[in-house]
Amino acid sequence: MTFLKRLHTRGGVHPEGMKSLSEDCPIAPLPLPDRLYVPLQQHIGAPASPVVHVGERVRKGQLMAAGTGPVSAPVHAPTSGRILALGDALAPHPSGLGITTLTLEPDGDEAWLDTAPPADPFALAPEEIARRVGAAGIVGLGGAAFPSAVKLNLSRRSSVEVLVLNGSECEPYLTCDDRLMRERAAEIVDGIRLMNLAVGARDVLVGIEDNKPEALAAMTGAAAGTGIRIVAVPALYPMGSEKQMILALTGREVPAGGRAADIGVLVHNVATAYAVRQAIVLGHPLVSRVVTVSGGAVQVPRNVEALVGTPVQTLIDYCGGFSQAPARVVLGGPMMGSQISNTSVPVIKGTSGVLALTRAEIGQPEPAPCIRCSSCVRACPVGLLPLEMASRIRAGDLAAAVEFGLKDCIACGSCAYICPAHIPLVHFFNYAKGELAARERTRMKQDATRQLAEERNLRMERIAREREEAAARRKAEKAARDAAKKAAASPPAQAASTPAETETA
Amino acid sequence: MSEYLLLLLSTALVNNVVLVKFLGLCPFMGVSRKMDSALGMGMATTFVLTLATAAAWMLEHWLLAPLGIQYLRILSFILVIASVVQFTEMVIRKVSPGLYQVLGIYLPLITTNCAVLGVALLNIMEAHSFVQSLMYGFGSALGFTLVLLLFAGLRERLALAQVPDSFSGAPIGFVSAGLLALAFMGFAGLAPH
């Protein structure tokens, strides 16, 4: 704990924590809901492809959909029961679009699939740990939901020196990682040790914001003698962002357009470490997670351990329902979470919170003109110029916004939070990033279709040429036959050459 | 030497062809949306204006004045300027395709640029020598390019500003042009004329 190096930070804001709403309630297991809706894509990458059929009975932890391609994650049955349907259902996404979902009817037995956990998990080979993490469907539980095994494998290849565990939980309202660290510190430390077996980092650091003294104490106690260093980082949004956490803990900065692995650092969430421990020591795949249910419109804010696929409404009902009609329901944190329009959508692996916010809490006055006060520039943790990017995006000049560093924006929302004119800066950036991606897709498609058209033209030309040649050949044959006929009537010297001609033709 | 420098400075700044004489307002408003195109237009105009002033001087002194037909000045100047522009375009296209890419589309625009004709005519009025004429044309063109670039910079910023609907586009452009002209009045005390 004698971490004397000065902690580096840049930008950032201090939103009101609102963590007292739920931080003192122990994690409660959620009763089984009537139905579970398990989307086949809960991670970044290719959707999983189903390996069960409708009507089949599954046991808890049984593989329901296998990962496809290099970046993907499998999906397991959150409980035992019968599969009712496979089809589109509302996705936990602001678009309100559908997503391929398995509907599961729990039988109430919670019967686990028979698993054979290794006798000594700490004796496993690094590849085997990564393989088991992948097979357990573990994804980053901080919210990004990137398949963890891919990260472990990548980092083994690019020699990681520092393994960073992110326990900052900088988003307001959320306390799920805080509670997990307080209550299950030993398991988390086990998970961290297992992860480091797979990675082989020299230093293992756990960054926890200094507004969580109990979690810091619990983790320090559990990590004693393991070589894992627990570091208190200042409570400053967005400390939980990967790049900001690395900067604060190591003083190193991820280069623009680069990844943490480029500077030899790997970052995982503490909840992911817990899931890794469960997967390797118990053989339990990722089928549940701790979710914070909070916000001014929730009767009794608390933390619950919910099965993946539980409808959001079930969580809210368990917490006493709404105390008033919420102005907005958000999955994740209030700064970076995604707004949903329907509470029937399921909790997925990356859902850290369910927040029902009142009008007073979201407080969204009409935007006013930018007066170039540069509050956003001071708040930006990446060191960008949000006001310049936004004005260019508004004028439709996306290329100019990219020159100002749009691609390095982490969409943390600090600029929009601090803006005294309430300009929806992040909304501008999200729009621009989406539009640029769409244009890139169009461009790639155009290149592909151009090639197709060229190939078709070549084929058409070839066909036309062949047809012409065939016609010419037929003509020649006919001429030869005519000549042969004529030759039959005339001197025999010419007739001798005709059979050879017809043969070659 | 100082006389030429003074002439250059006075034509470029004090008697700026756009903001003081109000010539060439069409490209000033039309080709000032982007810095790049403003620079291209400025370079093309500099080239043509210098050449055209010299050609006009020769025409005046070697043809019109000896024959006493100065009343045909405007007519013949237009003829010469248009030819010079066309010829320049052809030569550039042949000799330097790269420069043609930069200037190409602006050259034909200059044929009808009143600044080119205006400067050639004013030059005759001022009874300059040949070298003075070259300086006069070049200085005017420099002033034109300077103002065009300044204004393009302003308009690039204006494009990003939240201008009230009724002012957006050309109106706010005219307002800024007026302010820029006021600013150029400040040069009036710089050089005697």
Added chain:
Amino acid sequence: MIAALLSLTALGLSLGLLLGFAARKLKVEGNPLVAEIEQMLPGSQCGQCGFPGCAGAAQALAEGKAAVDCCPPGGADLVQALAAKLGVEADLSGIKASVPMIAEVQEHLCIGCTKCFKVCPTDAIMGAAKQIHTVFREACTACGKCVECCPTEATRLTPVPVTLQSWYWHKPEAGWVA
């Protein structure tokens, strides 16, 4: 009077001769711009612009005979790129409204006549005689040729469906001066 007449005629004639001579002497074969523009166009030879293929359109664009927004498959992006290349002002008002489209075969109407996949410039339609045809979304440029030739109106253009992968936030309102 005579002097004025003669001198100006001589001037005009000599300048005209000079220019005419120069035009012959300094003639440049081909226009590098055409090739560059052709590279920018989608290259699917769909003919929606009214010119024979993308090469024809590039020629017309380079000569200023076609508007920069003549290519519907290119979209707003292409209009802006062409406008920048040719140094003209682009009018995006008509382009922005159009959404990306894609051809679709309505299976209950398709009689398997094979007309559509014969005209498709990018081989985006798959089918055989008396078989229901189908469209490869990745290869379709929404040129509309298959719509024109279908005897049963089974092919039509529909907006490209939005998926979770392609969805993104709309542009925020302009704010106080909207």
